[in-house]
Amino acid sequence: MYQGKVDLHLHLDGSLSEEVVAELAAREGLTLTAEQIRDSIQVPDNCTSLVDYLKRFELPTVVLQTEYALERAAYDLVERLAKQGLIYTEIRFAPQLHTRKGLTQETVLRSVVRGVRQAQEDYPSICAGVLLCSMIGGEKNEETVRLAKEYIGNGVCGADLAGAEGSLPLETYAPLFEGLYREQVPFTLHAGECGDPENVRKSVELGARRVGHGCGAIKSEKVMELLAKTQTTVEACVVSNLQTKVVLDAKDHPIRPFFDRGIAVTVNTDNMACSNTSLLREHQVIADSMGFTDAQFRKMDENAIRGAFISDAEKAELLKKL
Numbered sequence: 289m290y291q292g293k294v295d296l297h298l299h300l301d302g303s304l305s306e307e308v309v310a311e312l313a314a315r316e317g318l319t320l321t322a323e324q325i326r327d328s329i330q331v332p333d334n335c336t337s338l339v340d341y342l343k344r345f346e347l348p349t350v351v352l353q354t355e356y357a358l359e360r361a362a363y364d365l366v367e368r369l370a371k372q373g374l375i376y377t378e379i380r381f382a383p384q385l386h387t388r389k390g391l392t393q394e395t396v397l398r399s400v401v402r403g404v405r406q407a408q409e410d411y412p413s414i415c416a417g418v419l420l421c422s423m424i425g426g427e428k429n430e431e432t433v434r435l436a437k438e439y440i441g442n443g444v445c446g447a448d449l450a451g452a453e454g455s456l457p458l459e460t461y462a463p464l465f466e467g468l469y470r471e472q473v474p475f476t477l478h479a480g481e482c483g484d485p486e487n488v489r490k491s492v493e494l495g496a497r498r499v500g501h502g503c504g505a506i507k508s509e510k511v512m513e514l515l516a517k518t519q520t521t522v523e524a525c526v527v528s529n530l531q532t533k534v535v536l537d538a539k540d541h542p543i544r545p546f547f548d549r550g551i552a553v554t555v556n557t558d559n560m561a562c563s564n565t566s567l568l569r570e571h572q573v574i575a576d577s578m579g580f581t582d583a584q585f586r587k588m589d590e591n592a593i594r595g596a597f598i599s600d601a602e603k604a605e606l607l608k609k610l
Contacts (some may be wrong), residue, residue: 302559346427362403401443424451480504521595
């Protein structure tokens with residue numbers, strides 16, 4: 289089966305290895321068994337919703353509050369992806385969630401960038417970018433957006449809006465992302481994860497080059513037409529969508545109709561640790577339930593490269609490498 293090479297939708301705090309969690313927890317004075325860590329960070333089979341799913345981030349947030357921890361986690365994630373054969377990834381996180389012990393968002397950002405850059409030096413087979421997430425309900429989003437503008441092209445490749453979609457209207461955050469659009473900072477938005485096609489439509493209207501999840505678009509012919517016409521990249525995350533009950537059966541996931549309509553859909557993991565997944569597992573679930581061929585999987589990797597927040601020259605090199 290085709291081995292995926294690109295992951296555009298990947299959260300740092302949701303993708304920590306058990307070994308790194310144990311190490312960082314010990315530095316915080318917490319002694320946790322492997323079973324306790326697994327129970328804390330992996331989504332249970334009886335997960336009922338996105339809100340329930342997001343509870344798995346509590347322990348990762350606790351241990352990611354120092355420069356060392358952030359750099360260590362970023363390095364480890366890129367290292368693991370390189371060993372899995374990936375050639376490109378974009379790692380996203382919300383700096384404001386890691387300031388509990390006094391770090392500034394800028395210090396948080398610089399720590400993660402150091403880890404990513406060092407891993408790329410040690411594993412030159414992979415390229416990695418960093419996305420800065422503003423948070424739905426976050427109180428420090430303006431600072432996050434300022435840093436995205438300031439560091440674009442210097443460790444940061446773009447921005448995002450994450451969190452409990454639906455708890456506040458997407459319109460609330462329009463001014464933030466209209467500013468990013470004016471400054472030509474590329475961004476993706478979590479939209480349609482909870483089944484609302486209007487959030488997907490609004491994201492495209494705001495200038496998002498990509499949408500995270502996008503499942504809700506399946507409910508609207510007009511929104512699907514918009515995605516296909518604009519070639520907005522859709523970051524599909526099948527396993528996590530099953531866990532949050534956005535989709536109840538893998539065969540009903542909209543990634544298949546999206547692909548068939550010519551929408552630039554891609555395969556992603558979302559949260560490797562929380563969802564107990566990998567790019568290989570995502571491909572296996574999709575192949576088993578929807579019958580994608582190797583050629584079609586390759587096409588989705590090409591979609592991902594074309595949707596990456598990098599230069600055209602870098603895209604051309606990655607397409608050759610692919």
